[in-house]
Amino acid sequence: MDTSQLLKGVLDLAVLAVLRKDDGYGYDVVRRLRAGGLNDVGDASVYGTLRRLYNAGMLTSYVVPSEEGPHRKYYSINETGRARLAESRETWRSFASTLNGLLEEVAA
Amino acid sequence: MDTSQLLKGVLDLAVLAVLRKDDGYGYDVVRRLRAGGLNDVGDASVYGTLRRLYNAGMLTSYVVPSEEGPHRKYYSINETGRARLAESRETWRSFASTLNGLLEEVAA
DNA sequence: GAACACTACTACGCATCGCGCAGTACTGTC
């Protein structure tokens, strides 16, 4: 089944989550997300999300010329981004809990 | 925080879930969802979802004239709808589990 | 009895956002 709709509003959260420890560039973030189980995430979605988060002031960015390919634009999460990550995580947990509640009444 | 994006792709599931036991009409489904914790769900979203599910053959419908207001259009889940409910529930669980995995690495 | 509130549904258009696809560009390999 298609999970693209489920990603809505959550990709921001996922991207912030994979950046919370180490800086990363777009292509790398895509790989981390897929390694984490989001197999179907499109690369354009991730690049778009990174740009959106950057424009929203959640990330800083710096370019590193690579000797083994094109330059890499690294993104680093800042305080605003961390605050947003914490907030979004709580929103997600609360929402997931609510939906699970609705689904579990099925058994009743 | 705004949860409208999180609802994407899940409202179908939630609507099917609240209809799985008893038939319901639009206004009633809205109340059940809100009672279940989806406080911010818009009524137009629910009516739209009901029509979408009906057009997709997941629901049947019958009109009951009410003595205490306008007529009510009841919706009833059918076999196709139940199959979809089961399928979507699994998709949701798998997805939620994946995302929780990504988030929990935060603690590590 | 007129204004108002509640119930119940429909229709229109908007905004968000993930995605597909094309394009650019650099490196390495066969």
Place this chain on the structure above:
DNA sequence: GACAGTACTGCGCGATGCGTAGTAGTGTTC
């Protein structure tokens, strides 16, 4: 030198939740 892999950008589409307005019926309150 054609091709694959890496890395990023931009364009336009499609799905879907939401706001708002509109229609329509019933009950309440002054």
